[in-house]
Amino acid sequence: MIVSHFTALVLFALFVSTVFALITKNEPREQFRYGVFVFLSFLAVAFAVGWIMYPLPL
Amino acid sequence: MEQVNNPVQSSTQPAAIELKRMNMTATLAICSTGWLIPGLGHVLIGRWVRGAIFAACVLLMFVLGLGMHGKLYDLEFDEPLHIFAFIANIGTGMPYWIAERLNFGLGTMTWPSYDYGTTYLWVCGLLNYLIVLDAFDIAQGRKP
Numbered sequence: 001m002i003v004s005h006f007t008a009l010v011l012f013a014l015f016v017s018t019v020f021a022l023i024t025k026n027e028p029r030e031q032f033r034y035g036v037f038v039f040l041s042f043l044a045v046a047f048a049v050g051w052i053m054y055p056l057p058l
Numbered sequence: 059m060e061q062v063n064n065p066v067q068s069s070t071q072p073a074a075i076e077l078k079r080m081n082m083t084a085t086l087a088i089c090s091t092g093w094l095i096p097g098l099g100h101v102l103i104g105r106w107v108r109g110a111i112f113a114a115c116v117l118l119m120f121v122l123g124l125g126m127h128g129k130l131y132d133l134e135f136d137e138p139l140h141i142f143a144f145i146a147n148i149g150t151g152m153p154y155w156i157a158e159r160l161n162f163g164l165g166t167m168t169w170p171s172y173d174y175g176t177t178y179l180w181v182c183g184l185l186n187y188l189i190v191l192d193a194f195d196i197a198q199g200r201k202p
Contacts, residue, residue: 001122001125001126001127001171002170002171003122003126003171003174005171005174008126008171008174008178011122012119012174012177012178012181015115015118015119015182015185016181016185018111018115019112019115019116019185019188019189022108022111022112022192023188023189023192026201026202
């Protein structure tokens with residue numbers, strides 16, 4: 001199976017944020033809001049770190 | 059001065075959730091089951107939906123990790139740092155042993171998604187540890 005890095009990142013963020021939201025919050029509304037927050041945070045941090053590393057000669 | 063129950067005031071307060079506490083033997087049995095088969099601990103407590111979602115997340119991550127040619131680590135004392143990877147991997151429970159028996163998870167380092175696959179396999183095991191702890195808390199009446 002060949003998955004692009006971005007797809008793998010999105011799936012990873014989706015699974016982890018779902019589990020985190022269900023574990024840390026009790027009310028369905030809170031779980032949804034927290035899950036979305038964690039998911040978007042994963043993506044935002046990944047984009048930020050990706051752009052920071054872009055000019056580095058690796 | 060004697061206080062009288064005010065029906066208006068009492069109706070505005072949130073209803074207290076009754077937390078049931080299981081004995082330690084049952085709790086440990088639930089945790090062991092939840093470790094071996096992800097999500098089953100919550101199903102045994104009666105949290106069907108939560109258990110199903112946990113099972114789907116952990117098992118999908120595990121299968122995707124294997125599909126991305128990630129590596130499952132054995133217990134090797136020659137490489138001490140690999141012990142941590144092994145501990146993360148066995149968090150998945152039964153699927154780990156089945157995959158090992160079927161010779162999955164050998165890891166192809168030249169595969170483009172090898173790193174992601176290995177990370178998926180680590181993280182799904184670590185998430186299952188958190189899920190087991192969540193089942194423990196529910197069984198002990200610490201959370202609803």
